[in-house]
Amino acid sequence: MRTVRDVKALRGVVAGWKAAGQSVGVVPTMGALHPGHLSLVSAARAGTDRVIATIFVNPMQFNNPEDLAKYPRTEERDAGMLAAAGVDLLFMPPPEVVYPEGFATSVRVSGLSAELEGMFRPGHFDGVATVVTKLFLMTAADRAFFGEKDWQQLQIVRRLARDLNIPVAITGCPTLREADGLAMSxxxxxxxxxxxxxxxxxxxxxxxxxxxxxxxxxxxxxxxxxxxxxxxxxxxxxxxxxxxxxxxxxxxxxxxxxxxxxxxxxxxxxxxxxxxxxxx
Missing domain, CATH: 3.30.1300.10 (Pantoate-beta-alanine ligase, C-terminal domain)
Structure with a gap:
């Protein structure tokens, strides 16, 4: 597995794959991986020729700074898990690559973002929609894989891809649960x-x-x-x-x-x- 942290290197690898006629899948994550994430990698491996996983703790989707500070960051462990799972490329950009100085654009999916999670986490889905849009454009993936545990997020991602004519197929994957029924998180x-x-x-x-x-x-x-x-x-x-x-x-x-x-x-x-x- 190759690890890259800048967009130019990422696009160079993907361009080579596409020139060879290979399809590309992406599994966006914020790290702190568990078997649920690895099930998405499995689905991507089964559905595409090459698999990119991304790890980026997206500050734009945290409405509570304390929650952002507490979010676990386990990059070395996560990278080992992804390599063992068969990921071809890990894209792990620093914040300044995703949000360079002067960044002033956001993506909002009206309606779907206002309910449920949107009522209790204002701005959260604007951050999700913005970073997911950027990851789709950066990776040029043909398919993207998301867990059904975040059902509202999945519907928002589907809508933004459709509304913005981003040529990526969105695949929802079943929630993985512990033996006692708790959704993995x-x-x-x-x-x-x-x-x-x-x-x-x-x-x-x-x-x-x-x-x-x-x-x-x-x-x-x-x-x-x-x-x-x-x-x-x-x-x-x-x-x-x-x-x-x-x-x-x-x-x-x-x-x-x-x-x-x-x-x-x-x-x-x-x-x-x-x-x-x-x-x-």
Whole structure:
């Protein structure tokens, strides 16, 4: 695996691959890798001839400076994992390469960015959309691979690629979970042992709500019960736990189209998010 930190070197490698008729996949990450990230690499290896992974802790998507400071940075470990997983090229730029002096442009996906995460993390998705757009243009990838755990982010990325006519196919990959159902996340390492034991209650409550909604239970009642179960388990604030349309993220009062339950809740100072498919 080759590691590059500047755009010129990155484009030089990609140009050689494309001249040889090879397809290119990209797996954007912020590092602190876990098996969920490696599953994206596996999907990219299966779907393209060459695989680029990126590691960049994007300051533009953190609305809380403390959260940015606390984000784990494990570059050496991550690089070893990516090499072992079969990545061809690791692009690991410093902030000044992505956001050079005088940088003044941002990408905003209206509508989709305003709901759910957008209400609690103002500006977050503008940062995501901007850096993802830049990574697509820098890498010239044919396909990009994102986890379904960040479902709202996945829909925003799909929309920006379509709206801006960026020639990259967006592939969503299933959420990887621990044996007890907890969605894999870099944030899980910040949970205490007691909170780690409590954390799967979020997925259990969402799954139970999804089951009763599919069986015809009133949506509002099922979601209220799920929120109460999460808080009884030991969570703090449940920021949202809602049934939304799978593509447009519109609020649903009945299950009449493809849908997801999406949730965000605090546990021991750590904010956990998750979502599940609730389509009949």
């Amino acid at each position: 870099s944030r899980n390492t910040r949970l205490s042992a007691a909170d780690r034991a409590t954390a799967p209650a979020l997925h259990r409550a969402m799954s139970a709500a999804g089951t009763v909604i599919r069986n015809g239970a009133p949506v509002a009642e099922a979601l209220t019960r799920a929120r109460q179960e999460v808080q009884r388990a030991g969570f703090g604030e449940v920021e949202y736990l809602e049934l939304r349309g799978a593509e447009g993220l519109e609020p649903l009062q009945m299950l009449d189209r493809p849908a997801r339950i999406l949730a965000a809740a605090w546990l021991g100072g750590v904010r956990l998010i998750d979502n599940i498919d609730v389509t009949r």
